[in-house]
Amino acid sequence: MNYNKKSVRDIDVAGKRVLCRCDFNVPLKDGKITSDKRIVAALPTIKYLIDNGAKVILCSHMGKPKGEWKPELSLKVVAERLSELLGQEVKMSKDVAGEDSRALAASLRDGEVMLLENTRYIKGETKNDQQLSADLASLADIFVNDAFGTAHRAHSSTAGVAEYLPAVCGFLIEKEIGIMGKALADPARPFVAILGGAKVSDKLNVINNLLEKVDTLIIGGGMAYTFLAAQGNSIGTSLFDAEKVDYCRDMMAKAAEKGVKLLLPVDTVIAKEFPDPIDGPIDVKTVPSNEIPDDMMGLDIGEKTRELFAEAAKSAKTVVWNGPMGVFENPTLAKGTIAVAEALAASEAVTIVGGGDSAAACEQLGFADRITHISTGGGASLEFLEGLELPGIACLEDK
Ligand code: AMP
Numbered sequence: 001m002n003y004n005k006k007s008v009r010d011i012d013v014a015g016k017r018v019l020c021r022c023d024f025n026v027p028l029k030d031g032k033i034t035s036d037k038r039i040v041a042a043l044p045t046i047k048y049l050i051d052n053g054a055k056v057i058l059c060s061h062m063g064k065p066k067g068e069w070k071p072e073l074s075l076k077v078v079a080e081r082l083s084e085l086l087g088q089e090v091k092m093s094k095d096v097a098g099e100d101s102r103a104l105a106a107s108l109r110d111g112e113v114m115l116l117e118n119t120r121y122i123k124g125e126t127k128n129d130q131q132l133s134a135d136l137a138s139l140a141d142i143f144v145n146d147a148f149g150t151a152h153r154a155h156s157s158t159a160g161v162a163e164y165l166p167a168v169c170g171f172l173i174e175k176e177i178g179i180m181g182k183a184l185a186d187p188a189r190p191f192v193a194i195l196g197g198a199k200v201s202d203k204l205n206v207i208n209n210l211l212e213k214v215d216t217l218i219i220g221g222g223m224a225y226t227f228l229a230a231q232g233n234s235i236g237t238s239l240f241d242a243e244k245v246d247y248c249r250d251m252m253a254k255a256a257e258k259g260v261k262l263l264l265p266v267d268t269v270i271a272k273e274f275p276d277p278i279d280g281p282i283d284v285k286t287v288p289s290n291e292i293p294d295d296m297m298g299l300d301i302g303e304k305t306r307e308l309f310a311e312a313a314k315s316a317k318t319v320v321w322n323g324p325m326g327v328f329e330n331p332t333l334a335k336g337t338i339a340v341a342e343a344l345a346a347s348e349a350v351t352i353v354g355g356g357d358s359a360a361a362c363e364q365l366g367f368a369d370r371i372t373h374i375s376t377g378g379g380a381s382l383e384f385l386e387g388l389e390l391p392g393i394a395c396l397e398d399k
Helices: 037-051 076-086 099-107 123-127 130-137 171-185 201-210 224-230 242-258 303-314 335-346 356-364 378-385
Strands: 017-021 055-059 090-092 113-115 142-145 167-169 191-195 216-219 261-263 267-271 285-288 297-301 318-322 350-354
Touching (some): 017 037, 037 076, 037 171, 055 099, 099 113, 167 171, 171 378, 201 216, 201 242, 201 318, 201 378, 216 303, 224 242, 267 303, 303 335, 335 356, 350 356
Parallel strands (some): 017 142, 090 113, 142 167, 191 216, 191 318, 216 261, 318 350
Antiparallel strands (some): 267 285
């Protein structure tokens, strides 16, 4: 896939109607926005369009209304917050690409901003319906995609609309594809990838693709135990995916063949049971990874492993991290995930964090500033690492 895409800087937006797909899918509680991070993240592109005299028509989805007009998922709250942040009115449309949107769009003056209603109020959105794509396109002269979080979806407002309009990216997508694209296409070496999380099956293609590119692949989290089992270790009652044992063996053979160092936990924090509640008190001890008793389960990486993984991250020039090293929701079992976040923060390398849990860990620990790039898209960043073509990016014009 070509990551060298035109951005808003490469076209003339003055006096043009610009339809800009943002990710305004913000968390809500009792009808109020609990974090406006995504709105703030969208500001640079929106301000650029305003400052350069575009007529700005914003759109986004929120939640999963599945084609139903659910008032609690209206983007009105976003329009209000955005108005405050921009210091100018954001006109809220009563529909997605209907009569009200058309009238509002037609009345916009240069530098004015409007927001369409939740694109997923229309059933066709997630089906990449041609009529909806054409209706959205009819509002504007140019399409700008700045929603990386939905770039792996071929929906009307993320990809379909680009069939009818010149399409470029905004600054958020430009940054995502600039940093992640380079890391994958031409990484500074050593290139280390750290994968964690619960399931091997979620990361099959990522592991396979990364083995083509990295110098070291580190596997922690619940998925490590199937690898340990595939090496012949007994893993007690740890997470185990019997169907993926052969796959793990194949990946270990592939790593050996390619000369990629594959690091697995050398020691493991174990307990009798999974914590319940998840953040409740728990009795743990640490054992070598090949000495997990039959009635115990591994729930985090041990101290020696933390040092091993941290050392690999620190001596790297590029590090990609996706997925927690243990049941990080529990303070006793969060040490492995914290150690990796710390190592990335301390590393001089280009550090890229994708996936909601690892990104949240870096932010909660206050390390976000010291990470080169925290991806705004969990699913999208995984698909990126898998080497898949992302429809919301593939549809944009090449430079
Ligand atoms: P994922 O959604 O695949 O990124 O996985 C994230 C989840 O994996 C988190 O909720 C963790 O609690 C869980 N997890 C990580 N390590 C383990 C482990 N050793 N055993 C069970 N669950 C784990």
